[in-house]
Amino acid sequence: MDCRQFDQRLDELLDGSCAPDRWALAAAHADGCTRCRRLLDAVSGGLSKMDAGASTALTGAVLARTSGATCVSARDRLCGYVDGSIGPVDRELVGGHLAGCPACRSLAAALAEVSAALPGFAEFEPGPGFTARVVGRTTLRPAVPGLPARVAAWWQRAVTRPRFPLEVAYVLTLVLMIAVGDPVAAFRETSARAAAIARPRVEAAVSSVVEPAAVASSDGIERVRSAARSVASLGSTAAGAGGAGKQSVVRRWFTVVFGHSFDALFDRLGETASAVRQVWGAYRSARARDRAPAGPAVSPRAGSGRSEPGTTPVR
């Protein structure tokens, strides 16, 4: 068999159409032929076998020129890989990455170690005496009751306090004010209504006092004046009869008692009476004017010419 026939047999072998006995002859030729032997190795891959370092370097170089480093993607799924919570495809992909990436492989190993160690930190024995200290601090304390019990206890304390009725009254007043509204509103017009009712009565009472007083003062002044004149004439008579000293004594006594002389005193009384009459007249006139729009004007002096005390109609 020559090298040309070997090439034909090799093509048949790669096509799958070469019978084993025919290939046995070709293999025997390759054993003795360096050229055909190298060709056979190249086809079967034996010549291209690379060490792991070279393979990793080649993969890294290819990734650097294409998709970039895949460590970030692998670490995104590394926790799931360690926990076994990712799907089989992802698991195979991450496994493939770990086979070629020592850094991620170390991280995965550390992650597995951490995952195994962490549950062991769930409980620490706090040491001897801890239970005794806790029990000693707690068993003397009363339990805090629930909300209903606390509310009931508060109510029990509240109702037994002396000021509780006052507080209840206060609260009810507030509730009433809120429910009803302004409690003063009903009394807001009271003063005006009361004034309307009381005014005629006050006027009647005033007129019943002032008019008789004016009349009485006028009459009294005349009487006093006539009495004084009688006294004066009596004094003159007495003086004429040699009793001038007594008249002087009487006048001096009046002056000391009333602070005025006789004449001055009576003059002032007369002025006061006339002033009272003027004031009363002005008041009656003003009242008549006030009543005029409600009805026919009535002179305060109409009829008997003077209102009798107590006869003014009361509204």
Added chain:
Amino acid sequence: MELPALLERCRQGDDLAWEAFVRQFQGRVYSIATGYASNPDDTRDFAQEIFVRLYETRGRWAPPEVFVPWLVKVARNLCLDQLRRRKARPPAEDVLADEMPDLAGTAESPEAAAIGDSRRRLVWRALRSLGPLSREIILLKDIQGLALEEIATMLRVPLGTVKSRSNRARLELATRVLALDGEARTHPVA
């Protein structure tokens, strides 16, 4: 004793049941307190305060089927309250894990005794060196075993955020472990 019966006895005021409850849950409570306290003394104080509060509120405990997640939540909130009261920051920002004798040294604190061998201690140191959020998520999910939904509710963040942060926190923890491991190999302790 089964948990429902134990909880019911505690509610009824049975002191022996309460002691059994403390014994049963003190390891878990202490572990949670360890995740938030900055030193062993604070850890013990936090754990005791948690039990005191549990005792005071034993009439209002969660039902047995959800008791453990509820306990974790209560313990976490009380630890945060304690930290706020002390105006302290989370331990990772205050005290480096390497500077904590109970974790890095040989002192036989409860944590050190529980952590045990050097590899677990390495993981513990790496965990204490994480940021507060990563550490808390690992504490709640990977250590205490809470569901992601419960953590999302507790931390008031979306579920997707918890998922992504959980994976990120574990990767960060693994990275820290590798770094500490490298340091240990480079500078072995005599």
